[in-house]
Amino acid sequence: MKVSLVGLGKVGSAVAHAIVLKGLADELVLVSRRTEIAKSEADDLNHAAGLEEHSVDVRAGGDLDTADSDVILYCDASPAKSIDVDRYSAARDNLQRLHERIPTFAAGSPQAICVMVTNPVDVMTWFALQMSGFPQERVFGVGTxxxxxxxxxxxxxxxxxxxxxxxxxxxxxxxxxxxxxxxxxxxxxxxxxxxxxxxxxxxxxxxxxxxxxxxxxxxxxxxxxxxxxxxxxxxxxxxxxxxxxxxxxxxxxxxxxxxxxxxxxxxxxxxxxxxxxxxxxxxxxxxxxxxxxxxxxxxxxxxxxxxx
CATH class of the missing domain: 3.90.110.10 (Lactate dehydrogenase/glycoside hydrolase, family 4, C-terminal)
Structure with missing residues (x-):
């Protein structure tokens, strides 16, 4: 199963590590706006994967490299500007990022399941559903x-x-x-x-x-x-x-x-x-x-x- 993970902040990195430890993908594509970060994360995770019984092939890529994904895990978020815990504070910036990227993901992986992790997750899930054109059973968020x-x-x-x-x-x-x-x-x-x-x-x-x-x-x-x-x-x-x-x-x-x-x-x-x-x-x-x-x-x- 091919899984594409979009966004490699604190949450995305923890998700990527967990995937490798649990062996929940055959191929894991890491997508970050900072290409050098994605490459280093992929190298580090491949080293970790070598110590596990299961095999996960981790590689860095861009938005186009997510093509033919079975699952897209969307963790991309704008950097926090304060210690404000209001989940809606970054909504506009996070939504703009989604608006720029979701057409590429949807076109390249028309049968994928899209799981939204980014906050505000309910708002992001609603817009991802509208923008992707996917059926509602294949676009949902981690929610509560x-x-x-x-x-x-x-x-x-x-x-x-x-x-x-x-x-x-x-x-x-x-x-x-x-x-x-x-x-x-x-x-x-x-x-x-x-x-x-x-x-x-x-x-x-x-x-x-x-x-x-x-x-x-x-x-x-x-x-x-x-x-x-x-x-x-x-x-x-x-x-x-x-x-x-x-x-x-x-x-x-x-x-x-x-x-x-x-x-x-x-x-x-x-x-x-x-x-x-x-x-x-x-x-x-x-x-x-x-x-x-x-x-x-x-x-x-x-x-x-x-x-x-």
């Missing part, structure tokens, strides 16, 4: 998968169980109005009733990225892990269920905007979308997230039309 992992980790510590045994999802916006859907959460078939204690854990999970960002200036291991879960499910047709950012088609009245819902991920991309029942408070938060994404789309669209 990492948010879900953070919440499950906190729940597992509180309940003294393994995180993989916790059935709880964070859905909706990857941001302020993310929804911890406790009304459908369970452990061993036993329901988790919404409570103030659970709400506190949800807030801690939502704030954890900001704490890391303010200390390190970035987060990368967690998002790399989330991306690997998606890539492994595609490569091996694992049909794992993960909350990913996708185009919403009339879920509690929300449509034509990208937010996260649990989906079954397989070799064809999104194989099935799940639609959990939400209580009134969760529905309200989901709608607030939808309004925020729709507003961002409306604000950003004219800037793209001006350069088209």
């Amino acid at each position: 998968l990492l948010d879900t992992a953070r919440l499950r980790r906190l729940l597992s510590e509180k309940l003294s169980v393994h995180a993989s045994d916790v059935r709880a999802y964070v859905i909706g916006e990857h941001g302020e109005d993310q929804v911890a859907s406790f009304s459908t959460a369970s452990l061993g078939g036993e329901s988790m009733k919404p409570s103030e204690d659970l709400a506190l854990l949800a807030r801690q999970a939502a704030e954890s990225a900001g704490k890391i960002y303010r200390t390190r200036g970035f987060t990368n291991y967690g998002i790399a892990g989330a991306t690997m879960m998606i890539l492994e499910s595609i490569r091996n047709n694992r049909r794992r269920t993960a909350p990913v950012s996708m185009r919403i088609n009339d879920y509690y009245g929300v449509k034509d905007v990208c937010l996260s819902l649990p989906a079954v991920i397989g070799r064809r991309g999104i194989e099935r979308v799940l639609r959990p029942e939400l209580n009134e408070a969760e529905q309200a938060a989901f709608h607030r997230g939808a309004s925020r994404i729709r507003e961002a789309i409306e604000v950003l669209t004219p800037s793209l039309e001006a350069v088209s």
Whole structure:
């Protein structure tokens, strides 16, 4: 399987390293605006690959070298200008980069699955879907998968169980109005009733990225892990269920905007979308997230039309 990784910042480099360690590609093309960085990254990763049992052929390339990719992992982002943790602060610059590059990727790899990693991921996913012309099952973002992992980790510590045994999802916006859907959460078939204690854990999970960002200036291991879960499910047709950012088609009245819902991920991309029942408070938060994404789309669209 050919995987093209676009963008080699802190996140892209962590993703590339994880691919090599897990052997999740036969061919890995690294694409960076700084060609010398991509070449050095490829050399370093090939050295690392030589110590693994599986073989991954890593090479540097440009946008045209992504042709015939099975999966495109889009991590390209403009450099952070401050320690501001607002995921929307770089939206205009990141979107302009996407606008310049996605036609080449789509033309060269018309059957590829495109996984958006760059923030604001819900906005970027929506525009990638429009610009690529791909069907919606083949363009989606990592969305709230990492948010879900953070919440499950906190729940597992509180309940003294393994995180993989916790059935709880964070859905909706990857941001302020993310929804911890406790009304459908369970452990061993036993329901988790919404409570103030659970709400506190949800807030801690939502704030954890900001704490890391303010200390390190970035987060990368967690998002790399989330991306690997998606890539492994595609490569091996694992049909794992993960909350990913996708185009919403009339879920509690929300449509034509990208937010996260649990989906079954397989070799064809999104194989099935799940639609959990939400209580009134969760529905309200989901709608607030939808309004925020729709507003961002409306604000950003004219800037793209001006350069088209």
